[in-house]
Amino acid sequence: MIDLDSILNRYIPDDSENSDIQKTVQEMITRIRARISELGINATPVLVGSVAKHTNLKNADLDIFIVFGREYSIREMESIGLRIGHEVLPGGVERYAEHPYVSGYSGPRKIDIVPCFQIESNAKIISSVDRTPLHTEYVLSKLPAAKRRDVLLLKLFMKSVGVYGSEIKTRGFSGYVCELLVISLGGFESVLKFFAETRGRILIPRESHLASRFDSPMIIEDPTDITRNAAAAVSMENISRMRIESKLYLESPSEKYFEPLQEIGPQAARDRGTCLRIIRLPRPELVDDIIFSQADRLRRILESHLDDRGFRCIDSDVHTGSDIQVIIETELCNLPAAVRHTGPPADSQNAVSFVRKWSNQKIFRGPYVCGDRICVDVFVERRKIDQEILSIINGTNIGKNLNRLKSEVEIIDPLKTGQKYEILGRYYYRSLVT
């Protein structure tokens, strides 16, 4: 038996942190209210996020929204919101989600001041950010205080097995999804049992009307907007990981399922008789989500082209940090010099033109008959993977922001350089917690 309460106590705020949070929130709200009243506008500061919902782990960020009346234009809302943000958070920087906002620090604690519009449940929204205050209200009204512990355990478990976080980079479960899971399934263990036992697509409620509308592998209806799938961001891979880790934990519970995911630092390549390449690009000045989706698209383009050409992809991954790194591992670094090219059946209309076409070219062997078809063995162009990667990158649209960087692409064989690369840490250590 493991003592869940004692585990939990290690990761949730102690009394001193709690009173510190109280103090900081009070201060911020007071300052924002003062500015609102000085400016004479119709807006209200609202604490949202995990701290507001009492489902915050240690050192949680503070999210304070400034909720504007609908009489303002988007431009007014945004510019006034940013102005207040900068005034109450000196030294803060502007970031951008669906609205621009100000992000800064009060002491060691990170605070985001986000302007949004006021909306009602199930009302038309201008940006999905506007829905956040409704999520906070919903959880506060539906999650009994006794169940907050279950949400916290679930978050810890999900962090530990690497499926927590809804950024595009992670494609995992958001805090709000954790709360909805506990509210609808009853508690930490019931959520794990649910993931361990359900098969196929996940639908909450089971007869969700969204099933036919979206094809995501998991659907959980957002009670504040019944047309929205709150789990839209969750990838198949993270659902699978949650399933198998839930099974493993329930079979043999252990504290290690709550320990923070070990961040693996840069690693050197490990020679496993395969071909390994890191494609490195400078990082454009853009938010993580946008960079990550373009880099991930590049990864998929490279993987499918290299596979089609016969290099046989084993695996690939993407890292976006101070630069963009795509790693591709293939079975071959060099294609054979000649390859069989299978033509039309001998009894088809175009068999003759195929033979005539190839008879006049420099080929390795043929044309000859192979079974019921005509074949030729042709010389292979771009046999080396580096040439092929360059040709793919130069010949393909790799996204608005990456296209500009084509001339700066570096193709690295990490086995040759012997250097350590951040992406290799993640690449080699993606094992399950067992």
Added chain:
Amino acid sequence: MIDLDSILNRYIPDDSENSDIQKTVQEMITRIRARISELGINATPVLVGSVAKHTNLKNADLDIFIVFGREYSIREMESIGLRIGHEVLPGGVERYAEHPYVSGYSGPRKIDIVPCFQIESNAKIISSVDRTPLHTEYVLSKLPAAKRRDVLLLKLFMKSVGVYGSEIKTRGFSGYVCELLVISLGGFESVLKFFAETRGRILIPRESHLASRFDSPMIIEDPTDITRNAAAAVSMENISRMRIESKLYLESPSEKYFEPLQEIGPQAARDRGTCLRIIRLPRPELVDDIIFSQADRLRRILESHLDDRGFRCIDSDVHTGSDIQVIIETELCNLPAAVRHTGPPADSQNAVSFVRKWSNQKIFRGPYVCGDRICVDVFVERRKIDQEILSIINGTNIGKNLNRLKSEVEIIDPLKTGQKYEILGRYYYRSLVT
């Protein structure tokens, strides 16, 4: 326009050869008759084959059958037949098809003396050899003298494009099939048009009742036994070759489609960045057909096993001469040291046991989640193709006669030895006549 008659004259016997043939046949028949009468047996010598049917090219063999009454046992027929054979063909050697027979020479001309039983059309036969005299009678009665030229052109064409001959090694068209084609389709050009134009399976007659009985790619009913497919030996590959060569010839006729197929001698390997191996075994004392089918079975076993293991086969071939040679060309000589092993879906019953099983083993990476499944990267055994070929040969039944030779198998990398091998001649020069 090409002058078919003048081409033909180059390849058919001239007057001097014809009178020589006449003389030899008369002599042999007379000698056999004399022996039969001395022995007081019920048997008749019959000239069969192309010479009997007047469809013989230059230097054709003579086939003389000794047709025994059905009152003899197989053993009597065979022993008396062989005895007469040896007596009339001093220095002849015994060979074996479905009956034993004597093969020898009269001057430079090869002669086979073959004992068989007398049968009627569509009667039950003891051996398919017994049917040969019926084929001769049928062709003599149905093929007008004016059409013999068409059969000869067809044989020349088929020899030139490499599809003539019904031995297992060739799996091509027999002389009898050529004659049946001309009889049923009308002439040389109509046969070529037929092959150029028909698609899919070849049935003669088109509504043949044998279609549902056999699954050969070509069926031509044997008029002397309507339950027999006279084209049973013809491979898909040879049908395809006949199809495309007929199309090419009809589109642009040329003398080269009648010139003898160039025999390619031993060749050295050509490095095309692939992996090439010749597997050599001593030749057991057996007839060509049996050796060839076992060697070809070995080829198919090696090809499919190596493909399953990931070496990626490009092509393979078999040569049976003074030894047995199997050639295999693959894309890889060495497998990668590690390979992804895809396990069960994460939501399946046995996902946990898969994880537990692999967590305790020396593996390269994982267990990890890949899409909706659990994967591990495992180390690869027998990465080198030579090890794998030996392991396949030692672990498989490679045929009654080859199993005994396993310890004598040699695996040769012809790129390393630099030597010339007979099989490479055929392997590299199997192009179409164009």
